[in-house]
Amino acid sequence: MTLSLRDSAHLVSDPEKLSLSVLEVFGTMLGVECEPVESCASQPPVGAAESVTAVVGFGGILSGACVITCDDMSARHIASRMTGMAFEALDDVVKDAIGEICNMVAGAWKSRVPDLAANCGLSVPAVITGRDYNLHMQSPEFRVVRVYRFDAANFQVAIVCDELL
Amino acid sequence: MREIQALIVDDSSVMRKIVERSLRQAGLESLVVVEAGSGVEGLETLKAKRVDLILSDINMPAMDGLEFVRQLRNQQLAEGVPVVMITTESSEEHVNQAIEAGAMGYIRKPFTADQVKQKILSLLPKA
Numbered sequence: 001m002t003l004s005l006r007d008s009a010h011l012v013s014d015p016e017k018l019s020l021s022v023l024e025v026f027g028t029m030l031g032v033e034c035e036p037v038e039s040c041a042s043q044p045p046v047g048a049a050e051s052v053t054a055v056v057g058f059g060g061i062l063s064g065a066c067v068i069t070c071d072d073m074s075a076r077h078i079a080s081r082m083t084g085m086a087f088e089a090l091d092d093v094v095k096d097a098i099g100e101i102c103n104m105v106a107g108a109w110k111s112r113v114p115d116l117a118a119n120c121g122l123s124v125p126a127v128i129t130g131r132d133y134n135l136h137m138q139s140p141e142f143r144v145v146r147v148y149r150f151d152a153a154n155f156q157v158a159i160v161c162d163e164l165l
Numbered sequence: 166m167r168e169i170q171a172l173i174v175d176d177s178s179v180m181r182k183i184v185e186r187s188l189r190q191a192g193l194e195s196l197v198v199v200e201a202g203s204g205v206e207g208l209e210t211l212k213a214k215r216v217d218l219i220l221s222d223i224n225m226p227a228m229d230g231l232e233f234v235r236q237l238r239n240q241q242l243a244e245g246v247p248v249v250m251i252t253t254e255s256s257e258e259h260v261n262q263a264i265e266a267g268a269m270g271y272i273r274k275p276f277t278a279d280q281v282k283q284k285i286l287s288l289l290p291k292a
Contacts, residue, residue: 118256
C-alpha cells in the first residue's frame with residue numbers, strides 16, 4: 001500500500017505544531033521563550049530594510065519548504081543568543097545561524113507528524129539576504145505562517161506545502 | 166584528566182562551535198577540537214590525525230554524514246573510535262541507518278549540553 005498523508009492533512013497543517021517546534025528550538029538552543037505575535041501574522045517582517053530569509057526544502061511524501069524571515073537586527077540578535085558572540089553586521093556567521101535555526105525548526109516540525117518524520121527529507125539550508133525581494137512559491141496546497149518574538153527580535157516562520165502525497 | 170581529541174564534522178561553523186561548547190560544558194576540559202566542514206574534509210583529517218571521538222552532522226552537501234561514517238569505517242580510519250551523529254533527522258529509520266553505517270550514538274537537534282554530556286560520557290572509555 002502506498003503511504004499517503006492525505007488523511008492526516010489536518011495534522012500537517014496544524015499551526016500549533018509549528019509553534020511547538022519554534023518554541024522547542026528557540027528554548028533549547030537560545031534559552032529564550034518565544035511568543036506568537038497574532039496581530040502581525042499577515043505582515044512579513046520584510047520591507048525596505050535589509051532582511052534575511054532562510055529556506056529548507058522538504059522532499060518525499062511532502063514537498064515544500066520551511067521559511068524563516070527576519071530583519072537585520074533580529075537576525076543578529078538570534079545569532080548572538082545562539083553563539084554568545086556580538087555581531088555588528090549581517091555576516092556569514094549570522095546567515096549560517098539563521099540557516100541552522102531554519103533547519104532545526106523544519107526537522108522538529110516534521111518529527112511531530114509520525115509518517116512525515118521518516119518519509120520526508122530535508123534539504124541543506126539556503127539563505128537569502130537583501131532589500132525589497134519577494135520569495136514566490138506557486139499555488140501552495142497550504143501555508144502556515146506565524147510571527148514570533150523574543151526580546152526585541154521578531155521573525156516570521158512559514159511552512160509552505162506544494163504537494164502532499 | 167587525559168586529553169580528548171574530538172573531530173566535529175558539520176557544514177555549519179555555528180553548529181561546530183555549539184557542539185564544541187557543549188563538549189566543554191560536559192566536563193571535557195582537556196579537549197582538543199579539530200573541525201571539518203564536510204565529510205570529505207573529515208576523512209582527510211582522519212588520514213592524518215588520530216582522534217578519540219567523532220561527532221558528525223548527517224545533512225551536509227557533497228558527502229552526507231552517513232556516507233562519511235561508512236567510508237571511515239570501510240577505510241578503517243578510526244578503529245574503535247565512537248562516532249555520534251548530531252542531526253535534525255530523528256525517525257527510527259534514520260537512527261537505524263546511522264547505526265548500520267557505523268555510528269555508535271545519535272543526538273537529535275535541538276539538543277541541550279546535558280544530552281551531549283550523557284551521550285559522550287556513555288561512549289568514551291572510562292579513564
